[in-house]
Amino acid sequence: MAATTGAAIAPHEFLQAQSRWRVTEIAFWLAVLLPFFLFPNYLSLASQIAITALFALSLDLILGYAGIVSLGHAAFFGLGAYTAGIFSKFVWGEPLTGLLAAAVVAGALGLATSFIVARFRHLTLIMITLGLGFLLHEVANSAHFLTGGADGLQGVSIWPIFGYFRFDLFGYTAYSYSLIVLFVCFLIARRLINSPFGLSLRGIRENPNRMPALGANSRAHIRKIYTISATIAGIAGGLLAQTTETVSLGSIDFQRSADVLVMLVLGGAGYLYGGLVGAIIFMVARDQFSGINPQLWYFPIGVLLVAVVMFLPGGILGGLSRFTATLRSKWT
Amino acid sequence: MSTAVLSTRGLNKSFGSLVVANDIEIGLPRGVRYALIGPNGAGKTTLINLMTGMLKPDSGKIFLGDEDITHLEPQNRVKRGLVRTFQINTLFPHLNALESVTLSVCERRGYAPTWWRGLPQYRDAAEEAYEILNSLTLGNDCYRATRELAYGKQRLLEIALALATKPHVLLLDEPAAGVPKEESQGLFSAIAGLSQDITILFIEHDMDVVFRFASRIIVMVGGRILVEGTPDQIAADPRVREVYLGGAHHG
Numbered sequence: 001m002a003a004t005t006g007a008a009i010a011p012h013e014f015l016q017a018q019s020r021w022r023v024t025e026i027a028f029w030l031a032v033l034l035p036f037f038l039f040p041n042y043l044s045l046a047s048q049i050a051i052t053a054l055f056a057l058s059l060d061l062i063l064g065y066a067g068i069v070s071l072g073h074a075a076f077f078g079l080g081a082y083t084a085g086i087f088s089k090f091v092w093g094e095p096l097t098g099l100l101a102a103a104v105v106a107g108a109l110g111l112a113t114s115f116i117v118a119r120f121r122h123l124t125l126i127m128i129t130l131g132l133g134f135l136l137h138e139v140a141n142s143a144h145f146l147t148g149g150a151d152g153l154q155g156v157s158i159w160p161i162f163g164y165f166r167f168d169l170f171g172y173t174a175y176s177y178s179l180i181v182l183f184v185c186f187l188i189a190r191r192l193i194n195s196p197f198g199l200s201l202r203g204i205r206e207n208p209n210r211m212p213a214l215g216a217n218s219r220a221h222i223r224k225i226y227t228i229s230a231t232i233a234g235i236a237g238g239l240l241a242q243t244t245e246t247v248s249l250g251s252i253d254f255q256r257s258a259d260v261l262v263m264l265v266l267g268g269a270g271y272l273y274g275g276l277v278g279a280i281i282f283m284v285a286r287d288q289f290s291g292i293n294p295q296l297w298y299f300p301i302g303v304l305l306v307a308v309v310m311f312l313p314g315g316i317l318g319g320l321s322r323f324t325a326t327l328r329s330k331w332t
Numbered sequence: 333m334s335t336a337v338l339s340t341r342g343l344n345k346s347f348g349s350l351v352v353a354n355d356i357e358i359g360l361p362r363g364v365r366y367a368l369i370g371p372n373g374a375g376k377t378t379l380i381n382l383m384t385g386m387l388k389p390d391s392g393k394i395f396l397g398d399e400d401i402t403h404l405e406p407q408n409r410v411k412r413g414l415v416r417t418f419q420i421n422t423l424f425p426h427l428n429a430l431e432s433v434t435l436s437v438c439e440r441r442g443y444a445p446t447w448w449r450g451l452p453q454y455r456d457a458a459e460e461a462y463e464i465l466n467s468l469t470l471g472n473d474c475y476r477a478t479r480e481l482a483y484g485k486q487r488l489l490e491i492a493l494a495l496a497t498k499p500h501v502l503l504l505d506e507p508a509a510g511v512p513k514e515e516s517q518g519l520f521s522a523i524a525g526l527s528q529d530i531t532i533l534f535i536e537h538d539m540d541v542v543f544r545f546a547s548r549i550i551v552m553v554g555g556r557i558l559v560e561g562t563p564d565q566i567a568a569d570p571r572v573r574e575v576y577l578g579g580a581h582h583g
Contacts, residue, residue, distance in 0.1 A: 011430055011458035014475055015451050196438040196454060197447035199427075203435050206424035213384070213422070214436045215410035215497050216444065224445070 019194035028273065032179060036172075044171035049283045050178035051239045054185055056263045056275025058232035063261075064270030065193055066225050067205035068117065069126050071257050072133025073233055078252020080106040080234030082140060082147055084241040085156045093159040099181070099238045106234020107227055109136075114223040114230075121208065130254075137252050153247040167243065174243040181239055185232050190272060192228070201225055205270070262301065266308055268315025277316055336395070337362050337531045338383065338414065338501045343392035345382060345555075352378040353389065354555040360501065365524070366533040367546035371575065374552040376535045377419060380503045384416045385409050396501070411440075413500030417490040419509050419535070425479040429470055429489055432478060433461035436496035464492050468522055484515045488522065495526070502526070504534035513538070520545045543567070551575065 009017070035046040055077050062068040080102035087098045113132055120128060140147045147153055160166040165173045192198050203211055204218050211218045241247045250256065259282065260275075267278025282301065289297035312319035336359030343356035352375045360366055368376050381387040383394055385406040394402045396414050404412075424432050437457045438444045452458075465474045468488045473481055478489060487507060494502060507523060508516035516538065523532065524545050533550075536542050542549065542563075549566040551558040553575050559566065566572055 011434075011462040011474070012452050012455040014430065015434070015458055019450055019452060191450065192447045194450050194452075195447045196435075196443040196449075196451055196457070197445060199431060199435045199438060199451060200444045202427060202431075203424055206426055207422060210418075210422045210424065210493070212406040213410060213416060213418075214439050214493060215407050215415075216439045217407055221444070224447070228447075 025273075028276075029183070035175065040170065040172075043175040045283065045287055047171050047174040047178045047243050048240070049279055050175065050182045051236050051243070052260070052263070052283055053276040053279035054178075054182045054239065055233055055236040056260050056267070056279050057182075057186060057189055057272070058229045058236060059260050059264050060269055060272060060275045061189060061192070061229045061232070062225055063264060064272075064274065065198065065201040065205060066222055067121075067208070068222065068226065069261075070129040071126050071254075071261065072129035072131070072136075073229075073260060074252050074254070074256035075133045075136040076106040076110055076230040076233035077237035077240075077256060077260075078136060078140060078247075079109055080237030081241040081247045081251040082153065082237075083234070084238035085153045085247040086146060088156050088158055088242070089153075093157050095158050095161050095177070095242050098158070098242060099235055102234045102238025102241075103231050104234075106237065107231035110227040110230020110234075111223070114226040117226050118219040118222040130257075133252075133254060133257050137249065137254070140252050141249060147247070150249055152249070153241075156241060156245045156247065158242045158245060167245070171243075178239050178243060181235060185235060186272075186276075189232070193272060197221070197224070262305055264315075266305060266315055268312075268317030268319075270314075271317040271321070274315050274317045281316075335359075335361055337397060338533075339395045340383065341393045341395070343379075343382060343394065344390045345378060345387060346390060351555045353382060353392075356382075356392070356557060358550065358557065358560070360531050360533060362531055363528045364531055365545060365547045366531075367542040367549045368533055368535045368552065369537070369539075369542055369549060370552035370558070373554075375555040376552055377505055378555075379552070380416055380505050380533075380535070383503065384414060410497055410499075413498070414503075415494045415497045415499035415501070416503040417494050417505060417507060419505040421483075421486050421490060423478045423486060423489055423493070426477055428475050428477050429465055429481065429485075429492070430458065430461055430474040432489065433464055433474075433492050433496045434458050436493050437461050437464075440497050461496060464495050465489075468492050468495075484511050484519070487511055487519060491523070499530055501531045501533070504532065506535050506537070508536065508538070508541070516541060 035043060059070065059073050062070060083105040084098045084102040087101045116128060117125065141149055158167055161173065161177060167173045200216060200221050203216065204221060208218060237251060240251060263278030263282045264275045266281060267276065268274035285301060286297055289300055308315060339359040340356050343353050345353035356379060370376055378387065382389050385404060389402065393400055396409065396412055401409055401412065434457050437460050438454065441457060443454055443457060462471065462474060465471055468491060470485060470488055470492060473485055478486065481489065491507060504523065508519050511519060520541050523534070526532065546563060548561065549563055550560045551566060551572050558571055558575065559569055
């Protein structure tokens with residue numbers, strides 16, 4: 001950072017350098033292929049992690065880039081899950097169209113609620129998102145005829161992808177499928193944050209009061225990113241329904257909204273990879289600790305969360321980026 | 333009225349029983365450098381807030397050229413060329429200067445809704461942003477995060493953000509607030525060097541600066557416009573002396 005002060009490089013070259021793929025990024029995306037070779041027995045878990053990471057990515061787009069705190073994001077995840085599940089029961093089991101349906105329905109709810117969300121900030125906004133989350137949970141709970149209520153949605157049956165890749169017991173297809181969808185959505189999100197729109201979002205996060213004084217229509221920006229975020233959350237939910245062939249109320253409850261927020265804060269909001277890293281840590285920790293003691297596994301997560309927000313503002317990735325920045329300034 | 337770029341008619345605003353704008357009538361002709369002076373609490377910042385739409389007047393009208401903008405949202409006034417800066421830095425701490433001004437340029441050029449094309453493809457926006465920064469002597473600091481910039485440079489960035497919107501009328505709320513006196517001259521030289529097409533109104537307390545850079549002066553006291561005129565007229569006006577010197581006696 002310190003080395004690039006002064007007009008040593010042209011403005012557009014600087015912006016280009018900002019959005020260039022870094023070695024660590026490529027390494028990360030190669031590393032996520034490792035479970036295929038190293039942990040073939042954990043591919044189902046890996047698939048769930050990829051799905052959760054996608055969900056966390058969707059939250060990062062609104063929280064990390066536009067400063068919108070949501071405690072009800074599971075509404076879109078759950079809606080996507082139920083849509084994909086119900087779609088397979090009543091339309092057909094083809095997975096890609098099912099995923100598209102999940103995206104469209106969740107995105108439509110996102111668009112509808114964005115008009116409320118864009119008008120508020122701070123505690124009011126948190127309470128509104130929380131309330132919307134409760135509302136959707138209650139709808140899913142009471143629409144027993146459609147969702148199965150507390151018993152969960154049964155009878156979800158997903159066809160092989162492209163009529164060829166069957167969802168196997170080991171999760172081989174599930175992880176491949178989840179990973180590819182995660183990667184595609186990630187590419188879209190990455191392009192988005194490096195666009196003029198992404199820059200305006202960062203402006204809203206950094207100083208919402210200045211934006212109107214620059215002629216920016218912040219509310220329109222917020223409505224747009226909230227809709228996009230809801231769509232991606234719906235895709236994540238749809239993936240969960242399709243890969244597990246069941247949908248429970250757990251996919252739309254408050255716990256899921258809270259968990260994804262914890263993951264994002266652990267990993268670091270506003271880095272695009274924060275939710276991904278947070279999801280890996282959270283899900284692996286849950287898998288490992290709940291094996292030891294299924295009741296107390298939130299204890300270490302709680303300790304970790306408190307420690308991270310106290311000592312590493314910006315989460316694990318925030319800490320890492322500060323660490324590398326100091327290293328670099330010492331070496332140059 | 334039709335020659336004024338920005339004008340107000342009978343503008344009133346009260347907070348409870350406190351009258352902060354009392355029947356304000358002004359008309360700013362094109363290209364004039366106006367200083368808005370007056371003691372603390374005279375309603376100078378309130379007037380800027382009213383004209384830019386950050387506050388709603390209780391009564392009265394605001395015109396930009398011939399258009400009534402009284403009920404327009406702040407961002408839509410900016411799009412029509414009425415732009416302000418803030419007395420307290422209102423910047424983007426973690427964006428660098430180039431990103432901040434590029435953001436402002438992209439908003440003006442209508443690029444901001446585009447999310448599927450990379451920012452580096454908008455080379456014209458980045459280059460325009462750099463030119464603005466360079467013209468305000470910020471060229472060498474444009475890749476540094478805003479929060480790391482020296483205070484005086486942050487004040488310049490305030491103006492750069494506003495310039496990137498291509499204003500017709502620029503309202504500067506104490507542009508040199510908190511800047512040491514030696515540096516404030518340089519800052520005002522930069523303001524004086526702006527295009528003559530831009531009408532400028534600035535709030536300033538330093539009378540040396542006011543009389544050096546303003547072509548006309550408005551004096552506000554207690555939410556009212558006391559007098560408006562050329563620097564010579566203001567300097568000779570007994571009422572203005574009363575406000576400033578009288579205030580000094582009591583203080």
